[in-house]
Amino acid sequence: MQTHIRSTVLTLAAAVAGLAATAAPASAAPNEMVTTTLREAIHALPVAAEDRTGYERTKFKHWVDEDADSCNTRHEVLLAEAIEPPTVSGRCTITGGVWHSYYDDTDVPGARGLDIDHLVPLAEAWDSGASSWSGQERQRYANDLGDARSLAAVSARQNRSKADQDPREWLPTDPGALCRYLEEWTVVKSRWGLSADPGEVAALTGLAEACRDARITYTPAR
Numbered sequence: 001m002q003t004h005i006r007s008t009v010l011t012l013a014a015a016v017a018g019l020a021a022t023a024a025p026a027s028a029a030p031n032e033m034v035t036t037t038l039r040e041a042i043h044a045l046p047v048a049a050e051d052r053t054g055y056e057r058t059k060f061k062h063w064v065d066e067d068a069d070s071c072n073t074r075h076e077v078l079l080a081e082a083i084e085p086p087t088v089s090g091r092c093t094i095t096g097g098v099w100h101s102y103y104d105d106t107d108v109p110g111a112r113g114l115d116i117d118h119l120v121p122l123a124e125a126w127d128s129g130a131s132s133w134s135g136q137e138r139q140r141y142a143n144d145l146g147d148a149r150s151l152a153a154v155s156a157r158q159n160r161s162k163a164d165q166d167p168r169e170w171l172p173t174d175p176g177a178l179c180r181y182l183e184e185w186t187v188v189k190s191r192w193g194l195s196a197d198p199g200e201v202a203a204l205t206g207l208a209e210a211c212r213d214a215r216i217t218y219t220p221a222r
Contacts, residue, residue: 050127062142103172115159179211
């Protein structure tokens with residue numbers, strides 16, 4: 001799979017570089033639903049070089065308890081995605097339960113074996129435009145419960161293997177997860193108005209050829 005990604009980048013990167021002058025994000029106000037397709041959404045991503053200058057993970061305050069119910073963002077995702085509900089006690093202590101990690105098509109018993117993955121990692125978001133956001137906007141991004149595709153409960157092994165890599169560099173190990181992952185990556189970037197670098201767009205474009213170009217919807221967050 002990694003060889004295929006590199007081959008895709010080599011054959012498409014030159015063409016994608018030319019999109020920088022023409023590609024533009026979908027025109028929609030925050031909270032106004034956008035309907036598109038995967039290929040259209042990839043084409044609409046603004047193309048720009050990445051810049052990690054000044055990045056620190058602490059600039060994205062995450063796992064906050066926004067609704068003050070004692071369950072922080074991590075807990076909320078776990079409760080929403082459990083395929084066998086856990087027991088919740090005290091100040092949102094979670095025990096038991098089973099989750100399906102779609103990255104590796106694995107059922108994971110118990111929350112300790114899971115990480116909550118930012119589909120588009122915090123460092124990647126910073127590189128792609130979040131460096132210019134306010135601290136409050138970065139907190140909103142890091143705790144985005146407004147779209148179920150923004151955060152995913154996945155096996156810790158997969159999340160740590162992924163780290164801050166984009167789809168040019170890393171994909172889920174389960175081949176059946178490819179199209180879902182590409183769609184969710186593209187939706188998150190589109191939802192938050194984040195850019196993509198030419199190599200990333202080349203990889204997304206090439207890999208999406210294997211996917212059905214179904215209609216997708218999302219609501220801009222900013």
